[in-house]
Amino acid sequence: MKKWISTTVLGATLLLAPVQAFANLGDQTLRPTMTASEVKTLQSMLKDKGYFTYSGSYTSYYGSYTKSAVIGFQRAKGLSADGVAGRSTFDKLGVYKVNNSYLVDYAKRYLGTPYKWGGTDPSGFDCSGYVDYVFKQSHSITLPRTAKDMWANIGYKVTTLGVGDLVFFSTTDSGASHVGIYIGSGKFISATSSNGVSIAEMSNTYWQPRYLGAKRL
CATH class of the missing domain: 1.10.101.10 (PGBD-like superfamily/PGBD)
Structure with a gap:
């Protein structure tokens, strides 16, 4: 997993790095005596x-x-x-087989959905409720209910973002309190209290200093 790096340096690394095609961990079975990255x-x-x-x-x-x-x-x-x-x-x-392009396309279907504290369906989402709903409906994958538990329990940390990665932010305390889905080109989609389900720039003056890290499922 990713070693701790300062938020500023890490954010710059992620934003400047190109989106790369990648093979998900778990795409191949790993066995004793194998050598693989x-x-x-x-x-x-x-x-x-x-x-x-x-x-x-x-x-x-x-x-x-x-x-x-x-x-x-x-x-x-x-x-x-x-x-x-x-x-x-x-x-x-907590590492699943995900079609990342489809995941993002599915996530965009709910652009404009209003924010609702504790919301878990299209009548209104909070950030983790939205991410869980997208994974559940598009891939039959159930994720932990909160951003904090997602950060702690699923996926593996990455420093170079790929489409479909979960991006985490610390907005209210020292831990993960907001989560979204990276969609490429330095942007992510999430449910926010100010704009509902919407797309934002990772370099946004609000989000960049609050960036915590990314995990790949």
């Missing part, structure tokens, strides 16, 4: 959840420490504990 991300996620205990640097090699961590996680989640990180394991990690 995604293994480092898997190790990082498992360490954050308390399963990967190796004290050295993350590695692209899927060795015994990674296998043991995966088995421990699988057992805790009621999965077949075979040490292989496939689709079911990634789903439990």
